[in-house]
Amino acid sequence: MKQFKVAVVGATGMVGRKMLQVLAERKFPVGELMPFASAKSAGSEIEYCGKKYTVIETTEENINKYRPEIVIMSAGGKASGIYSPMFAAAGGIVIDNSAFWRMDENVPLVVPEVNPEDAFDHPKGIIANPNCSTIQAMVALDPLHKAFGIKRVIYTTFQAVSGAGVKGYADLEAGVKAESEGACMPIPQKFPHPIAGNCIPEIDVLLDNGYYKEEQKMIDETHKILHAPDIKVTATCVRVPVYYGHSESINVEFEKPATPEAVREVLAKTPGIVVMDDPANHVYPTALQATDHDEVYVGRIRKDYTVESGINMWVVADNIRKGAATNAVQIAQLFIDRMCKR
Numbered sequence: 001m002k003q004f005k006v007a008v009v010g011a012t013g014m015v016g017r018k019m020l021q022v023l024a025e026r027k028f029p030v031g032e033l034m035p036f037a038s039a040k041s042a043g044s045e046i047e048y049c050g051k052k053y054t055v056i057e058t059t060e061e062n063i064n065k066y067r068p069e070i071v072i073m074s075a076g077g078k079a080s081g082i083y084s085p086m087f088a089a090a091g092g093i094v095i096d097n098s099a100f101w102r103m104d105e106n107v108p109l110v111v112p113e114v115n116p117e118d119a120f121d122h123p124k125g126i127i128a129n130p131n132c133s134t135i136q137a138m139v140a141l142d143p144l145h146k147a148f149g150i151k152r153v154i155y156t157t158f159q160a161v162s163g164a165g166v167k168g169y170a171d172l173e174a175g176v177k178a179e180s181e182g183a184c185m186p187i188p189q190k191f192p193h194p195i196a197g198n199c200i201p202e203i204d205v206l207l208d209n210g211y212y213k214e215e216q217k218m219i220d221e222t223h224k225i226l227h228a229p230d231i232k233v234t235a236t237c238v239r240v241p242v243y244y245g246h247s248e249s250i251n252v253e254f255e256k257p258a259t260p261e262a263v264r265e266v267l268a269k270t271p272g273i274v275v276m277d278d279p280a281n282h283v284y285p286t287a288l289q290a291t292d293h294d295e296v297y298v299g300r301i302r303k304d305y306t307v308e309s310g311i312n313m314w315v316v317a318d319n320i321r322k323g324a325a326t327n328a329v330q331i332a333q334l335f336i337d338r339m340c341k342r
Contacts (some may be wrong), residue, residue: 001048002340003031005226006332007066007092009058009083011035011046014166015097019072020318024049026329029336034066036078060086068092070335072328088125090252095328098127103129104220109224111135112330113272114142119334123163127331132323133157133214133237134221139296139322140315141252143270144263145226146308148253151189155218155235158247159203160287162189163319171195172241191239200239212237244286246319254309260301263311267298277301293318294326314329 010016035055041059063086070094080098087094103109108118109128113153119127161168167190174186175196182210183192205215215235223229276285285297297316304310
């Protein structure tokens with residue numbers, strides 16, 4: 001198989017390291033690995049498949065010097081806005097994990113199980129990786145939309161602290177340690193309130209419409225990925241004291257009749273989904289079960305009796321894997337598969 005020059009930008013961060021892990025697990029055809037990061041991390045070493053690599057500073061000069069063919073970006077929005085076009089101009093296919101490009105009309109927003117064909121229509125050479133909470137919802141909702149037609153969606157998310165990066169993870173660790181030692185709760189470094197033993201209904205910045213940006217992302221990205229702007233969508237996103245794994249209560253109203261049995265049958269046949277739905281025996285997805293797995297887990301599938309055709313379900317996935325790293329690698333794999341078939 002042809003080998004490729006692959007860059008992981010933000011390789012020293014939480015998601016970047018997971019991307020390296022997923023690339024290795026999936027035996028991605030990496031001929032030459034180029035780990036890029038900020039000046040702060042440049043010159044340090046990371047390990048990939050038993051070999052050590054020196055981290056390269058992300059600069060225009062280095063982008064044009066190394067010219068990777070596949071670029072997986074795990075940088076912040078500001079950095080992505082600057083560097084993703086530079087990598088694309090240097091000949092790379094860029095898969096960008098930030099929010100910067102997601103709603104750009106000339107940048108496809110892709111979940112490979114849902115809209116893989118969109119990836120190949122990329123005028124700017126950039127493909128956007130959706131928001132972590134949106135990705136897992138789309139894997140579950142797309143087959144149901146195709147089967148029954150979605151009229152309305154209500155999201156309520158319970159999102160792990162790792163979704164807020166290293167500082168968010170550290171806030172929970174510090175809070176749990178203080179609780180166990182009977183000490184005063186430390187001042188949080190990432191969140192507006194202590195997260196240990198708490199739930200915070202605030203993710204990202206507050207918008208003028210009263211929604212936090214995370215909630216608006218789910219609304220806008222659902223419309224774009226499903227190519228269904230008329231679906232009514234609302235969301236409430238909550239940060240909870242869990243290290244890994246986003247859990248979502250999703251209420252769906254359908255155009256066509258849909259029973260819990262029919263929904264289970266559709267989901268059970270869908271690649272990438274594991275149905276765990278036997279609540280009488282305490283069988284349903286949990287964040288711990290989903291941790292470090294790529295699948296999207298669905299359970300608590302039951303009728304919503306307040307509408308003519310409605311379903312409630314519980315959807316769980318690892319936000320750092322399927323919600324970020326794995327989805328990005330899967331997008332890259334779409335291009336590898338197409339190139340290798342030529």
